Amino acid sequence: MPDDFPLQSQTPDALMLFGFWYRALPANQLHRGQLAKTMLLEQPLVIGRDQQGQAFALRDACPHRGMPLSCGQFDGQQIECSYHGWKFDAHSGQCRLIPSLVAEQTLKIDRIYAGSYPCEERDDFVWVFIPDPGPAGAGFSKSAPAPVPAPEIPKFSKRYKLAYLTADLPCSVDHGIIGLMDPAHGPFVHQAWWWRTQKSIHEKQKNFEPIPYGFRMSAHTPSSNSAPYKLLRLYADADSISTTIDFVLPNLRSEIIRAGKYWFASLTTVTPITRTQCRIDVVAAWNLFRWIPFGPELLKFVFAKFVEQDRRTMELQSEGLKHNPHLMLIDDADRPAKWYFGLKNAMLEMKKNGGEFRHPMSGPVTLRWRS
Numbered sequence: 001m002p003d004d005f006p007l008q009s010q011t012p013d014a015l016m017l018f019g020f021w022y023r024a025l026p027a028n029q030l031h032r033g034q035l036a037k038t039m040l041l042e043q044p045l046v047i048g049r050d051q052q053g054q055a056f057a058l059r060d061a062c063p064h065r066g067m068p069l070s071c072g073q074f075d076g077q078q079i080e081c082s083y084h085g086w087k088f089d090a091h092s093g094q095c096r097l098i099p100s101l102v103a104e105q106t107l108k109i110d111r112i113y114a115g116s117y118p119c120e121e122r123d124d125f126v127w128v129f130i131p132d133p134g135p136a137g138a139g140f141s142k143s144a145p146a147p148v149p150a151p152e153i154p155k156f157s158k159r160y161k162l163a164y165l166t167a168d169l170p171c172s173v174d175h176g177i178i179g180l181m182d183p184a185h186g187p188f189v190h191q192a193w194w195w196r197t198q199k200s201i202h203e204k205q206k207n208f209e210p211i212p213y214g215f216r217m218s219a220h221t222p223s224s225n226s227a228p229y230k231l232l233r234l235y236a237d238a239d240s241i242s243t244t245i246d247f248v249l250p251n252l253r254s255e256i257i258r259a260g261k262y263w264f265a266s267l268t269t270v271t272p273i274t275r276t277q278c279r280i281d282v283v284a285a286w287n288l289f290r291w292i293p294f295g296p297e298l299l300k301f302v303f304a305k306f307v308e309q310d311r312r313t314m315e316l317q318s319e320g321l322k323h324n325p326h327l328m329l330i331d332d333a334d335r336p337a338k339w340y341f342g343l344k345n346a347m348l349e350m351k352k353n354g355g356e357f358r359h360p361m362s363g364p365v366t367l368r369w370r371s
């Protein structure tokens with residue numbers, strides 16, 4: 001890929017990738033028999049949980065005259081639109097009742113569908129599959145099942161703990177994602193006495209390799225200049241601690257740390273809400289720190305600090321981005337961001353013209369930067 005890969009041409013319309021699973025909301029925000037309104041990729045959604053506890057997702061617009069279905073009544077099985085009382089099956093979106101019809105009127109109501117989306121629960125989150133925009137006239141078509149199951153955090157023992165964090169970011173999904181994979185902001189944005197200071201900045205060298213629809217920072221021993229890793233090495237009593245970090249389209253960053261029988265895994269997503277808003281969700285699973293009474297709380301506190309520092313930075317950045325300044329991506333620190341745009345282009349290209357996915361990396365690469 002050319003070195004002057006333009007950031008400009010990518011960001012203004014912040015194209016969103018359809019045909020993938022996205023995190024919609026934390027599962028504990030959804031109660032049986034209740035509806036929640038949300039938005040993913042500029043699609044208004046109503047998400048609910050039926051009587052059996054099963055989550056579902058419908059387009060938040062009645063196929064009759066567009067009334068938001070979230071304004072309707074939900075009996076735990078069907079949603080009744082608040083405008084003319086049409087009823088829809090919560091899972092399939094299939095129409096079950098049109099109250100205005102008289103006996104002789106033979107309209108086949110089971111041919112009518114409210115838009116519905118595949119919906120699954122994973123690791124304390126409700127995920128929704130947002131398909132590629134379908135043909136017009138979707139009011140008469142049943143939605144297709146998702147081609148793949150929703151992503152899941154890998155776990156390496158039977159017992160583990162799980163926690164999540166979520167924050168709204170006032171920027172496009174692209175800036176959210178490249179901010180996430182940016183190694184050079186650490187010493188400036190994430191300073192804390194117990195983590196690292198600006199003075200701890202030093203040269204780093206990391207190996208990357210292409211993986212399907214993404215790239216991997218190959219297994220390495222994490223940077224020795226941070227206190228938590230020193231602690232971890234002591235605690236796990238393991239000589240080797242290895243970390244693998246993957247990024248995979250459309251928005252998945254997964255990190256796995258293993259030290260002897262202990263492990264920590266996280267799956268972070270940056271989800272497009274609109275073209276100018278996104279949301280970061282960090283979900284982590286681990287079997288570490290079980291002996292520390294406040295282990296999970298401590299971990300959550302540390303993560304919350306980081307996410308808040310990132311959120312605040314992006315809030316300020318969005319001020320600067322308002323008037324379309326000239327931007328640049330430099331080597332090697334911004335190379336992962338270039339790969340991200342390359343991967344996204346390849347995906348859009350494949351969706352548009354068919355053919356093979358043209359991965360922007362041809363093989364392993366070593367990057368060097370100071371952070």
Ligand code: FES
Nearest residue numbers: 062064065081084
């Ligand atoms: S708009 Fe929903 S029933 Fe008419």
Ligand SMILES: [Fe+2]
Nearest residue numbers: 179180189310
């Ligand atoms: Fe950060």
